Amino acid sequence: MFRSIGGLALGDFRDRVRRPVYAVTLLAAVILGYLAVPDPQARLVIMNIGGYRGVYDSAYVGTATALAAALWLTLGGFYVVRGAIERDERTGVGRLVAATPLRTPAYLAAKFLSNTMVLGSMVAVLAATAAVMQFARAEDRAIDPVALLTPFVVIALPMAVATAAAALLFETLPLLRGGLGNAGWFFVWLAVAVGSLSERAPFDVLGARHVVEALRAAMVEQGLWKRHSSFSLGLTEEPEPLKSFPWDGFPLTAAFLGGRALLVVAALAVVLLPALWFGRFDPARGTLRPTPQQAAEPGLPPAPAYRGLPATAPAYGNTFGRLLAGELTVIVREATRWWWLGAAILAVVGLAVPSGSVAAVALPLAWVWPVLLWSRLGTRHQSDGMEGLIGAYPAPHRRLLAEWTAGLAVTVLPGLAPLLRMAASGDAPGMAAWLGGALLIPSLALAAGILTRTPRLFQALYPALWYCAFNGLAPLDFMGAVRDGGVPAGPHPLAVAALAGLLLGLTLLTTTVRGAAWTTRRA
Amino acid sequence: MLELIDVTKVYRGGKRAVDTMTMRLGPGMLGLLGPNGAGKSSLMRIAATITRPTSGKVLFDGVDVVARPDALRRHLGYLPQDFGAHPNLTAREFLSYLAAAKGMSARSSKARIGELLELVNLTEAAKRPLGGYSGGMLRRVGIAQALLADPRVIIVDEPTAGLDPQERVRFRTMLADLAADRVVMLSTHIVSDIESVASDIAVVAGGRLLRRGTPDELLHMARGRVWDLLVSPAEADAVRMGYVVSRMVRTAEGVRLRVISDAPPSPGAVPAAPDLEDVYLGLVQPAPAPSRAMGGLR
Numbered sequence: 087m088f089r090s091i092g093g094l095a096l097g098d099f100r101d102r103v104r105r106p107v108y109a110v111t112l113l114a115a116v117i118l119g120y121l122a123v124p125d126p127q128a129r130l131v132i133m134n135i136g137g138y139r140g141v142y143d144s145a146y147v148g149t150a151t152a153l154a155a156a157l158w159l160t161l162g163g164f165y166v167v168r169g170a171i172e173r174d175e176r177t178g179v180g181r182l183v184a185a186t187p188l189r190t191p192a193y194l195a196a197k198f199l200s201n202t203m204v205l206g207s208m209v210a211v212l213a214a215t216a217a218v219m220q221f222a223r224a225e226d227r228a229i230d231p232v233a234l235l236t237p238f239v240v241i242a243l244p245m246a247v248a249t250a251a252a253a254l255l256f257e258t259l260p261l262l263r264g265g266l267g268n269a270g271w272f273f274v275w276l277a278v279a280v281g282s283l284s285e286r287a288p289f290d291v292l293g294a295r296h297v298v299e300a301l302r303a304a305m306v307e308q309g310l311w312k313r314h315s316s317f318s319l320g321l322t323e324e325p326e327p328l329k330s331f332p333w334d335g336f337p338l339t340a341a342f343l344g345g346r347a348l349l350v351v352a353a354l355a356v357v358l359l360p361a362l363w364f365g366r367f368d369p370a371r372g373t374l375r376p377t378p379q380q381a382a383e384p385g386l387p388p389a390p391a392y393r394g395l396p397a398t399a400p401a402y403g404n405t406f407g408r409l410l411a412g413e414l415t416v417i418v419r420e421a422t423r424w425w426w427l428g429a430a431i432l433a434v435v436g437l438a439v440p441s442g443s444v445a446a447v448a449l450p451l452a453w454v455w456p457v458l459l460w461s462r463l464g465t466r467h468q469s470d471g472m473e474g475l476i477g478a479y480p481a482p483h484r485r486l487l488a489e490w491t492a493g494l495a496v497t498v499l500p501g502l503a504p505l506l507r508m509a510a511s512g513d514a515p516g517m518a519a520w521l522g523g524a525l526l527i528p529s530l531a532l533a534a535g536i537l538t539r540t541p542r543l544f545q546a547l548y549p550a551l552w553y554c555a556f557n558g559l560a561p562l563d564f565m566g567a568v569r570d571g572g573v574p575a576g577p578h579p580l581a582v583a584a585l586a587g588l589l590l591g592l593t594l595l596t597t598t599v600r601g602a603a604w605t606t607r608r609a
Numbered sequence: 610m611l612e613l614i615d616v617t618k619v620y621r622g623g624k625r626a627v628d629t630m631t632m633r634l635g636p637g638m639l640g641l642l643g644p645n646g647a648g649k650s651s652l653m654r655i656a657a658t659i660t661r662p663t664s665g666k667v668l669f670d671g672v673d674v675v676a677r678p679d680a681l682r683r684h685l686g687y688l689p690q691d692f693g694a695h696p697n698l699t700a701r702e703f704l705s706y707l708a709a710a711k712g713m714s715a716r717s718s719k720a721r722i723g724e725l726l727e728l729v730n731l732t733e734a735a736k737r738p739l740g741g742y743s744g745g746m747l748r749r750v751g752i753a754q755a756l757l758a759d760p761r762v763i764i765v766d767e768p769t770a771g772l773d774p775q776e777r778v779r780f781r782t783m784l785a786d787l788a789a790d791r792v793v794m795l796s797t798h799i800v801s802d803i804e805s806v807a808s809d810i811a812v813v814a815g816g817r818l819l820r821r822g823t824p825d826e827l828l829h830m831a832r833g834r835v836w837d838l839l840v841s842p843a844e845a846d847a848v849r850m851g852y853v854v855s856r857m858v859r860t861a862e863g864v865r866l867r868v869i870s871d872a873p874p875s876p877g878a879v880p881a882a883p884d885l886e887d888v889y890l891g892l893v894q895p896a897p898a899p900s901r902a903m904g905g906l907r
Contacts, residue, residue: 392782396724400758403714412698412706419697419738471693475754477659478687478764479710480679 090188094196098170099203108204111166115159115208119215121321122154123147123223129324135301136315139328142219143226144234145335149297151216152237155209156245156292157319161275163208163249165268165546167201171257180367191361194254198357201250209246213238225330233335240338241293244349245279248291251353258360265458268545272553283319290345294319300336308332409485413492416466417459428455429500436503441511445574449504449520450556450567453527454549456496460527461544463493464535464593482597486532490590493528519566519574522582526564529589536593610635611656611681611762611792616665618651618816626651627662628816638788640807641796642885644893648816649796650690653766656794657687669762683712686760688751690767690796696740700731700750703739704757711758718757725753728783730776744771752780762792769802781806800886810885814893824885831883831891836868838878848874850897855890 102108122132123142132154133139140146174180183193213235220234221227252274256267282291290296298317305311308331336342432455436448464486467473479485501524508516527548534544554562555576563576576582611634618627626648632639643649654660655667658678667674667681674681694703701722708718726732729749739747748771755763765784769777785806787793797803803810804824811821820827835855840848845864848854852874856867867881868874869891 390730392728392779392786395783395786396721396728396756396759398717398720398724400711400721401714401717402712405709405712405714408705408709408715412702412709415702415706416695416698466695470695471691472695474654474659474689475687475692475751476707476710478657478682478685478689479707480682480712481710485710 087189087192091192091196091199094183094188094193095199095203098197098200102200102204103207111162111204111208112211114162115155115211116215118154118158119151119212119219122151122212123216123219126223126225126330127327129327130321131324131328132321133317133319134322134324134328135298135317136305136310136312137324137326137328138305138310138331140301140333141225141330142223143332144220144228144230146333147216147220147223148213148234148237149241149335151212151219152241153292153294153297153319155212155238155242156294157279159205159208159212159242160245160249160279161272162546163205163246164253164271164275165542166208167204167250168253168257168268168542170197170201170254172263175367184367190364190366191358193366194258194357194361194364198250198254201253202247205246205250206243209238209242212242236335236338237297240343240346241297244346244353245292247350248353251356255356255360258364265461265541265545268461268542269457269549272546272549276553280320283317291349292319293342293346296339296342296345297336301333304333305331406484406488409488410491413489414495417462417492417496420462421459425455425459432500433503436507441507444504444507444511445513445516445519445565445567445569448507449501449565450552452500452504453497453523453565454552454556455500457545457548457552458541459496460493460531460548461541462535463489463528463531463544464533465539465541468539469541483594486536486594486597490528490532490593493531494524497524497527513572515573516566518579519563519576519582522577522579522586523565525583525586526589529586529593533589533593533596536596610670611794612666612668613652613656614666614668616652616655616662616667618648618655618660619663625816627655629665630813630816630818632811632818632821634792634794636788636790636792637809638784638793638795638807639809639811640803641794641811641813642798642800642803642889643796643813644798647814647893649798649813650766651816652813653764653794653796654689657685657689657764658682659687659689681762683758684761686755686758686763686765688755688765688768690770692747692751694739694742694747694750697738699736699738700726700742700753701735703750704754707754708757713758721757721759722753725756728756729753730779745773745776748772749776756787760791762794763787764794766796767798768795769797769799777802800889804885812889812892819892827885827888828883831869831888833880834869834871834891835881835883835887836870836873836878837865837881838868838875839863839865840875840877852897853890853894855887 121130124131131139133150140150171180174183217229217234220229252271256262256271259267261267262270278291281287282289283294285295294317301317302311302315305315310331432448432452436444436452439448462469467476476485501520505517505520508520530548531544534547535541537543551562551564555565555567558568560568560570560575561577563574564582566574566576566579568575613630613632616627616630617625619625628648630648630652641649641652651660655662658667658674658681661675669681669684672680695706698706704722704725705718708722713721723732726735729752731746731749731753734742734746739750742750748768752765752768755765763784768784769780772780781802784793784795788806788808795803795807808823809821810824810827812819812827820830822830838848839862841863842859845857845866848866848868849857853869854866855869858865867887868878869887
């Protein structure tokens with residue numbers, strides 16, 4: 087059985103690493119490794135403790151890079167490895183595997199192993215980058231492999247394992263296997279990974295708190311720790327470059343190692359749990375939509391004899407309205423009754439909240455609800471297998487503009503109640519910001535969809551952007567939610583509209599370039 | 610009307626799918642025959658402006674459609690080998706959307722969609738979401754969309770895959786009707802599909818055009834090269850290893866073989882009238898290297 091698991095996982099891993107996107111993910115890992123060990127004079131840092139950092143020796147460089155990996159690979163890596171089961175379903179490989187004696191837990195274990203190998207390879211690249219960065223920064227060029235690599239093994243790898251397991255779990259749950267899972271992961275990550283940095287969190291998921299304790303102890307010993315010193319992990323811009331202090335690394339206590347082992351054991355349990363409900367690619371079980379080949383032929387009357395070609399001659403005219411209606415029909419049919427119910431509740435909320443909460447609460451809530459509908463802009467032809475068919479149709483730009491307009495309609499509709507409230511209270515700057523946001527959202531969604539041909543980028547990007555705006559980060563407030571003296575504090579609406587135009591232009595340009603050059607890898 | 614001049618397509622990784630192919634097409638039906646991987650689908654996609662050739666020209670009424678694809682797309686009906694559809698739309702809604710994409714007015718598209726649905730025998734299922742359609746039904750929707758704008762050029766790639774025999778016959782009849790005054794380019798590896806309708810046949814393999822001609826011209830080429838023979842089961846294996854065998858039937862008397870060869874494969878072999886399958890096999894399938902088994906037969 088172990089041979090089967092290993093063989094399947096290796097095959098899956100090979101398939102993934104041969105895709106061009108894998109090189110991009112490794113490049114991202116290198117960039118993350120570079121950012122984790124910034125220039126001593128840099129103010130953009132990933133880790134900061136009370137305005138200090140450790141001297142760039144193996145212990146500190148390894149720890150800082152491993153923590154950066156634990157934090158950011160957990161977020162980005164989830165989207166990288168997601169799709170292992172979906173790909174088997176789409177390509178039909180799943181049905182072939184399902185017909186073999188391989189048992190469901192073994193299949194899931196193989197997919198998990200493949201996910202872990204992909205994330206593990208990114209961790210390995212980060213570790214290699216850390217060694218290069220230590221040498222390049224030249225504060226201590228003596229590379230101690232144990233001190234450098236230990237943090238990757240005990241901090242980054244357990245998080246990679248947990249992420250691999252979470253991605254698999256999400257794929258097996260009908261509710262989370264689609265866009266909802268993609269968008270929802272951002273909030274799971276926020277609560278579990280970022281939340282665990284808090285001293286009140288029940289479990290040190292990242293392992294960062296143990297590291298902070300060791301850093302703090304060294305600083306106290308060296309008289310550097312102040313009462314209000316704090317720790318930050320992420321990506322922050324500091325007012326001045328960090329000062330350095332010597333640090334020997336964190337101790338490998340039994341409690342810490344036990345916690346890391348517990349995380350891995352929990353991940354393994356999460357992997358095997360779906361065996362209870364995983365449908366093994368049987369459309370009769372679960373919620374898989376049957377492919378056309380699987381669909382039963384509904385009863386149709388016998389074909390009459392051929393009586394000749396259609397008599398009506400085609401006539402031509404302006405069709406933008408009908409294209410728009412078609413795009414809207416596709417979107418509306420995708421929205422479930424629950425979606426409409428939620429939209430209706432949000433409209434009531436928008437009309438009922440106090441005027442001070444319209445821009446800060448009602449509008450952001452209204453403009454996160456359609457995230458899954460927006461995310462499919464620019465990707466539907468691809469995901470529905472229509473690219474080869476629609477590629478031979480004229481005027482691709484007209485179709486694209488119709489799709490963008492349909493996306494705009496999906497933005498305007500839930501945002502109407504807050505807009506009416508702003509109009510009623512004479513909040514002209516808020517209405518202008520609303521307009522900028524309404525133009526930006528479908529443009530961003532369409533650009534992300536057209537460029538990547540998958541809804542995943544927008545599903546990962548938009549919740550993060552939205553969260554920043556909702557939490558008062560003015561420079562990223564594209565909708566006028568953050569107020570300063572009652573006036574939107576974010577970018578000027580014209581700047582937001584210009585960005586929307588730029589993104590739409592980029593989308594049209596991409597379509598033009600692809601235009602007749604839609605090449606397929608199939609020979 | 611449609612010209613492909615020195616068209617070459619090299620994919621990433623260096624695979625040469627189409628190799629300096631030249632074809633001129635006027636009204637009538639060109640049947641493209643070739644084994645899997647011969648470059649048929651690549652050639653069709655290039656002709657349908659989906660794929661840009663690495664080099665060479667595609668002209669429609671003298672206009673370079675590699676540079677200006679819309680010049681052909683407005684007059685093109687294209688049915689790819691594999692395609693999907695928006696699963697939540699009904700057949701009528703889907704065709705209406707595509708008619709708008711073609712630029713057709715609402716009134717004419719409504720009438721024409723009704724006629725096309727009847728033509729492909731989907732009127733009864735027209736209000737069902739496409740997500741519930743079988744492969745054959747979806748194929749018929751594909752045929753309907755290809756005819757939406759009464760195209761002057763029709764390119765169909767493996768069009769009869771998934772159709773039942775009755776639908777296949779209807780579709781072939783329709784193609785023959787269309788070919789009266791339009792360019793129809795049909796690709797398949799089902800020889801009988803081409804045999805029954807194409808007036809012009811091109812055999813391709815390895816990305817190159819091996820032969821092009823009318824069915825009679827191609828049949829003439831194979832005359833005197835097709836043999837029937839009756840052998841024992843042991844001898845049958847020897848023949849298969851030494852010659853291109855187009856048919857084999859086990860009977861009570863022995864194994865009846867149909868062999869393609871310049872010379873009689875055995876003294877008992879009798880000449881047979883060639884059909885297109887023989888021509889096709891003779892062109893695309895290299896004769897096996899002479900083996901020790903051949904010696905045994907002789």
